[in-house]
Amino acid sequence: MKIGVIADxxxxxxxxxxxxxxxxxxxGADLILHAGDICTLEVLEAFGRRPFKAVAxxxxxxxxxARLPQxxxxxxxxxxxxxxxxxGAPWGIVGRLQGAxxxxxxxxxxHTHRVLNEMENGVLYFNPGSFKGGWIAGGVRSLGILEAGDGIRGRIIRLESR
Incomplete structure (x- = not known):
């Protein structure tokens, strides 16, 4: 299963x-996940008829x-x-998310605008970085792909502004 992942x-x-x-x-993604800071519901129109899940x-x-869960x-x-x-702050976010x-x-x-694709205690912590980029992300715009099946793997895609 291919899952597209985007945030910020x-x-x-x-x-x-x-x-x-x-x-x-x-x-070809079976599902798209948006991890928040969408800003307006109108942005979700970019996914067309593709199935997606999003959080605020x-x-x-x-x-x-009001419409999306946390x-x-x-x-x-x-x-x-x-x-x-x-x-919260970017440092220590995995610790705050453990047990969520x-x-x-x-x-x-x-949230952090920083990519992360790491296993910790058997759990994949995946942040696709920021689609918007900006100084926090070092000017890099990115998104990600998860592949789910026999386990789960993530891949970060750096975007080239054209």
């Missing part, structure tokens, strides 16, 4: 770069926060994937 879009509406990235990198982040407007537990290929935005989803095989999050 920080857009008011889908732009051409987001639409192109979704078409190029999430083609700290920078999302009232309509996003956390979700998703079953995929017999695996349990926790989806959350995250909170009992029995999870993976925890997908955003």
């Amino acid at each position: 879009t920080h857009l008011k509406r889908p732009d051409a770069f987001l639409r192109r990235a979704v078409e190029e990198h999430f083609d 982040g700290n920078r999302d407007d009232r309509t996003v926060k 956390r979700l537990l998703i079953e995929a290929e017999g695996l349990r994937i926790g989806l959350i935005h995250g909170w 989803f009992e029995g999870a095989d993976a925890v997908v999050f955003g």
Whole structure:
């Protein structure tokens, strides 16, 4: 199962770069996960008819926060994937997320704008980084792919602004 992962879009509406990235990198994805800081529900239109799950982040407007949960537990290929935005400073975030989803095989999050793709105590902690980029992300824009089946693996994709 191919799962597209994106976080921290920080857009008011889908732009051409987001639409192109979704078409190029999430083609054939069985599911898309958005780990918050979407900003407005209109941004989710970039996914078209593709199935997606999303959570609210700290920078999302009232309509996003009213419609989307703060956390979700998703079953995929017999695996349990926790989806959350995250909170607090970038350092120590994995420690804060431990135990957020009992029995999870993976925890997908955003917030820090920093990529992370690491196993810890049998759990994959996966942050695709920031689609928007910015100084916190070192100017790098990114998203990710999870492959679920016989276990779960993540891959970070750095985006080239065109």
